[in-house]
Amino acid sequence: MPKYCPTCGNSSEKSRFFGNFCESCTKEKFSKGLPLIISISRCKRCGKIKAGGSYADPTTRNLEIAIGQQFGKNRVYLIEYEGSRAKLEVSFDTDHGTIAANHEVEIAYKKVLCEMCYKKACNYHEAVIQLRGNNHRINRFIEKVSRYFDLNNEFISKIEQADNGMDVYVSNKRMAAGLISKMKLHPTTSFTLAGVKNGKRIYKNTYALHFE
Numbered sequence: 001m002p003k004y005c006p007t008c009g010n011s012s013e014k015s016r017f018f019g020n021f022c023e024s025c026t027k028e029k030f031s032k033g034l035p036l037i038i039s040i041s042r043c044k045r046c047g048k049i050k051a052g053g054s055y056a057d058p059t060t061r062n063l064e065i066a067i068g069q070q071f072g073k074n075r076v077y078l079i080e081y082e083g084s085r086a087k088l089e090v091s092f093d094t095d096h097g098t099i100a101a102n103h104e105v106e107i108a109y110k111k112v113l114c115e116m117c118y119k120k121a122c123n124y125h126e127a128v129i130q131l132r133g134n135n136h137r138i139n140r141f142i143e144k145v146s147r148y149f150d151l152n153n154e155f156i157s158k159i160e161q162a163d164n165g166m167d168v169y170v171s172n173k174r175m176a177a178g179l180i181s182k183m184k185l186h187p188t189t190s191f192t193l194a195g196v197k198n199g200k201r202i203y204k205n206t207y208a209l210h211f212e
């Protein structure tokens with residue numbers, strides 16, 4: 001006995017069925033429940049988008065992750081996109097098998113400052129590296145810090161001329177300490193209380209280095 005779809009009258013001899021309904025009606029019903037507008041946060045300074053909890057380059061893969069986050073348990077495959085329109089294939093497991101439907105969405109970009117750009121904008125720094133002594137070695141050290149921080153997505157917030165050297169303000173104290181120890185240098189370290197955040201004392205570290 002063939003089954004007939006109660007919505008469109010299609011028979012199970014001609015079409016695949018998911019429970020009582022034919023494939024195309026099941027897909028249509030499934031598609032109707034999907035979001036049409038997807039809101040994605042995009043940094044107005046660096047262009048990174050929020051994908052999977054952090055900001056990342058707007059690659060196809062990251063865009064797919066950012067869109068997919070808003071489809072709950074459904075799996076999303078990004079077929080193509082242009083400007084703010086994106087074509088997707090969305091699939092969902094049912095008791096009668098997996099349904100995959102093509103779906104189009106409009107991406108609404110929300111202008112934000114990502115955490116890193118926000119920190120840069122307010123000259124955020126966790127540590128100061130005080131460099132004194134030989135100018136040439138100081139400059140080489142600053143180049144190293146700059147490269148190392150860049151590579152690890154952190155930054156130098158400012159460099160100030162000081163008596164007999166330079167003060168380099170950096171965004172991440174753990175990274176500063178790591179680099180200094182990797183270079184087998186032995187700084188004089190001091191800590192200044194900078195404030196309290198969520199009940200925890202926040203210290204600014206100062207690493208003083210002297211180059212002969």
Ligand SMILES: [Zn+2]
Nearest residue numbers: 005008022025
């Ligand atoms: Zn049908």
Ligand SMILES: [Zn+2]
Nearest residue numbers: 043046114117
């Ligand atoms: Zn940014």
